Amino acid sequence: MRVSIIRKAHFNAAHRLHNDHWSDEKNIEVFGLCNSPNYHGHNYDLEVKLTGEVNPETGYLYDLKDLSDLIKVEIEDRFDHKNLNLDTEEFKTLNPTTENMVFVIFNILREKINPDFEIKLRLWETARNSVEYPA
Numbered sequence: 001m002r003v004s005i006i007r008k009a010h011f012n013a014a015h016r017l018h019n020d021h022w023s024d025e026k027n028i029e030v031f032g033l034c035n036s037p038n039y040h041g042h043n044y045d046l047e048v049k050l051t052g053e054v055n056p057e058t059g060y061l062y063d064l065k066d067l068s069d070l071i072k073v074e075i076e077d078r079f080d081h082k083n084l085n086l087d088t089e090e091f092k093t094l095n096p097t098t099e100n101m102v103f104v105i106f107n108i109l110r111e112k113i114n115p116d117f118e119i120k121l122r123l124w125e126t127a128r129n130s131v132e133y134p135a
Helices: 024-035 064-079 098-112
Strands: 002-015 040-053 118-124 130-133
Touching (some): 002 064, 064 098, 098 118, 098 130
Antiparallel strands (some): 002 040, 040 118, 118 130
């Protein structure tokens, strides 16, 4: 039996969208208020969806407690209450757009979750804006 489970998580982080190769004017034109030199923050919601075959011995696809713990250690503890540009290695040179963030988070989790499971993420930057990966 093939099913999907979804675990939601939450973290808060600040960032600045900026391209060092562009002028200040172009950065403001492209990124607007998100280019503030004083940074700005979001209350991110993350949905982690795993799809695969149910284990006939446990009745589980994947233990949700284990998934919750993994997300806490690998994602929440890493990014929560951080300035992504200044406090994280992942975004020292990578623009911390929601698109780049969901890709980084996917790769972190992909390394830790058995490849027998498909992973799909949705990262909500606001109540109206989210990014899904893989698409």
